[in-house]
Structures are given as structure tokens and as C-alpha cells.
Amino acid sequence: MKIAQVAARRVWDSRGRPTVEVEVTNEDGTHGIGIAPAGASRGTREAVELRDGGARFGGLDVQQALAAVSREIAPLLAGRDVRDQAGIDAALVALDGTPNKSRLGGNTLIATSMAVLHAAAACARMPLWRYLAGADEAVLPVPQIQVFGGGAHAGRRVDVQDFMVIANGATSFQQALEMTAEVYRCAGELMRERGSLAGVADEGGWWPAFTRNEEALDALVESIERAKLVPGRDVSIALDIASSEFGHGGRYKLALEDVELDSDALCEKLVRWVEKYPIVSIEDPLAEDDEDGLVKFTRAVGGRVQVVGDDYLVTNASRVSHAAAVGACNCVLVKPNQAGTITETRAALDAARAAGYRAIVSARSGETEDVTIVHLATGWNAGQLKVGSFARSERMAKWNEGVRLEARDGLRFGGWQW
Numbered sequence: 001m002k003i004a005q006v007a008a009r010r011v012w013d014s015r016g017r018p019t020v021e022v023e024v025t026n027e028d029g030t031h032g033i034g035i036a037p038a039g040a041s042r043g044t045r046e047a048v049e050l051r052d053g054g055a056r057f058g059g060l061d062v063q064q065a066l067a068a069v070s071r072e073i074a075p076l077l078a079g080r081d082v083r084d085q086a087g088i089d090a091a092l093v094a095l096d097g098t099p100n101k102s103r104l105g106g107n108t109l110i111a112t113s114m115a116v117l118h119a120a121a122a123c124a125r126m127p128l129w130r131y132l133a134g135a136d137e138a139v140l141p142v143p144q145i146q147v148f149g150g151g152a153h154a155g156r157r158v159d160v161q162d163f164m165v166i167a168n169g170a171t172s173f174q175q176a177l178e179m180t181a182e183v184y185r186c187a188g189e190l191m192r193e194r195g196s197l198a199g200v201a202d203e204g205g206w207w208p209a210f211t212r213n214e215e216a217l218d219a220l221v222e223s224i225e226r227a228k229l230v231p232g233r234d235v236s237i238a239l240d241i242a243s244s245e246f247g248h249g250g251r252y253k254l255a256l257e258d259v260e261l262d263s264d265a266l267c268e269k270l271v272r273w274v275e276k277y278p279i280v281s282i283e284d285p286l287a288e289d290d291e292d293g294l295v296k297f298t299r300a301v302g303g304r305v306q307v308v309g310d311d312y313l314v315t316n317a318s319r320v321s322h323a324a325a326v327g328a329c330n331c332v333l334v335k336p337n338q339a340g341t342i343t344e345t346r347a348a349l350d351a352a353r354a355a356g357y358r359a360i361v362s363a364r365s366g367e368t369e370d371v372t373i374v375h376l377a378t379g380w381n382a383g384q385l386k387v388g389s390f391a392r393s394e395r396m397a398k399w400n401e402g403v404r405l406e407a408r409d410g411l412r413f414g415g416w417q418w
Helices: 063-077 085-096 104-125 128-133 171-194 211-226 265-274 289-300 315-327 340-355 372-379 393-407
Strands: 003-012 017-028 031-035 143-151 162-166 199-201 206-208 236-240 250-254 257-261 280-283 304-311 331-334 358-362 385-388
Touching: 003 063, 003 104, 003 171, 017 063, 017 104, 031 104, 063 085, 063 104, 063 257, 085 104, 085 211, 085 340, 104 128, 104 340, 104 372, 143 171, 143 304, 162 211, 162 280, 171 199, 171 206, 171 211, 171 393, 211 236, 211 265, 211 289, 250 265, 257 265, 265 280, 265 289, 289 304, 289 315, 304 315, 315 340, 331 340, 340 358, 358 372, 372 385, 372 393
Parallel strands: 143 206, 143 385, 236 280, 280 304, 304 331, 331 358, 358 385
Antiparallel strands: 003 017, 017 031, 143 162, 162 236, 199 206, 250 257
């Protein structure tokens, strides 16, 4: 089935900022749409967005990206077999010609790559998850859901970027959401009672006014208990430290507590948290340039918790393989726009599996109604899905898509495995 048309338009993300939507139409009239998300906390090695600069929309307009689709990408893809995802993605990467997608923009390429994927599934008359799974069983992922937002997502009110929960006691996707809904509600009640609620953060989590980072952990445990759930058995804690946001060169400045720590001291602090709280996953515990620290931390706790690489691994297959060789992390965060194409995203997941690493397919802080990542996590059997919090429609669209796949399509829930 040949591609007949490729079109792009400017749409708006959850922060009210411009982003790129690409629509690919096949010669039989079937079509697919992909929308590029945008991150606030970004690794230095991830694909670079193409933005216009200047004063309009704070320099974030995407007219250059739209022009790149109409002038260069559309002619390149016209007449190609829409099912040749690998060939199309390779052609896009070659057309860009830069190591970080900076000429055409990672946002332009991922929107195009996702649109091609959706158009191929539409041509095959299959749901996207089924098209991705092929003959393999597709299994619904375990949700990783933010309750308190911090770091770059919440005006740096707390240093840690995400305080999340994993319903490790859930036996269905729906039950995992039910448990999380109660924890999220109880956390909001607790904050209001304490007078510590400052609003809602970028990803829908509560924006709290804490005086210490550990105060958030204590509040999260209390919220789980208020929801009449058992911390560690029914619901556990996952953290995204996002250490690259406040650390460089092995030095870390915790603004909330007004202390500066070296790599070893931060490792020791996080190990104490693991010992004190029901934590099962920690993302970016050390900065992306602190590989020695990541190795030490993985050795210390990697046998009992997920040590997730995001800024350090940037959804890059070669970096995942390198990390496995040196013993840094045991799980990769998979962000399609971080890689730039669907094929490169899948390569990072495959590298993680080859290394015996776990994987979490992840959204970004600037999101849209696009639900592609739910199908990627399900059809690829990634095991886990991180979307943000349990509020705001750009987040709920994805959780609700998982509900549909379980209820309508009868997909099995994988559950938490450790």
C-alpha cells in the first residue's frame, strides 16, 4: 500500500504551546495521525526539537517544522510502501543528516514516523496494538502514575521531579487505576488539610509546598494508607529524581534543603530512602554525566529496585548496550520523541531486552490527546507505562485507552513482576 499524501499542521500541547501533527494518507484512503510531545526535563543527547525562535509564542512556534514536512518529507515519502516502517524511518534520518535530528527536528520526525505507523495499521484494518504485536500476545502494561509533581514540572518546589505510585498488588489494569485514583484523591485531601497544596503541576500531579523532599515521601505513604491500601503490598512508590536538573560533575545542589552533596552522599541518601520507604523504582538517581555514580547505585540497590535510565540512556540502543556493559541501571525509559523515530525507539527496547533490562514506555510533560504510546507499550509488551498523573485529559486519554483495550479487546494485564 503506497503513501499518497503527507500533510502537517500546527496543533497545541498540554501547556498551550505549539507542536507538530502529521497526517499520512494511503492510496486507498486510510490514514494515520501522529502528534509530537515535548519534554521540559531533557537529556543533552536526545533528539532536538525544531522551533522557530524569535518572539512569537516565546520562540516555540513550529512553522519551520511544518515547512520541512511539505517541502522535503512529503516528496520523500510519496509512493513508498507505508508498511516499510524501518525503510521510511531510515530515509527520514538520512534526509535530516545530523546526529541529533536538529535540521528537520526530532519533533517533526517522530510525528511523521508515528503517523506512518498509524497509517500502516489502518491499511491492515488492525488496531495499532495488534499490528505491533503481530503473532505475539499483547499484554497490558503496569501503570506508573504521578501523585506529587516537582522539579522542572512544578516550579522546582521540590527537588525530586516525580513522586509516583505503582499498584503492584493490582490484578487488572482497571484495578490499578482504581487504586491510584483513591491514592491521588487522598493525597489531595491531605495537602488541603495541611495547607500545603499549591495547585496542579505540569503532568497533573499535586503541586505541594513541602519543606523537605522526605516530607513528600511521608505524605505519599500516608495517602496510600488513607486509601485503605497497604504500602509495599498493594501500592508502592516510584521516584524520578531527575538528578541532571540539579547536578553536574558529581555535585548535587538540593535547593529545598539548602545542601550540596557529592555523588557518594546522594547515593547514600537514596539508599536510605529505599530502606525506609516502600520504593520499587528510582529513575535518574544520578546525573547523566555521573556514570560512576550510576554504577555504584545500581550495585547497591539494583537487586531490589528498578534503577531507570532516562537522561543517561535517552532511548538509544547503543547507550543501553554500553550501560549494560558497565553495570549502570537495570531499566530503560522509552520515549519515542527522545529517539526521533519509531524504529529507533524499538531498537532501544530490543537492546534493553538483550541486556536483561526492564523497560517503561513514557510520555512527556508536554502532551496531547495522542495515545500512540499506550499501543506501543501494549503491542511491544514493554511491561510498564508512565504517562504522568491521574488528572488532565492529555493524561486520562491514555489511561482510558488502556481501559478500552482491557474491556473491549480482552487483553491480559501483565501485573507487577520483580
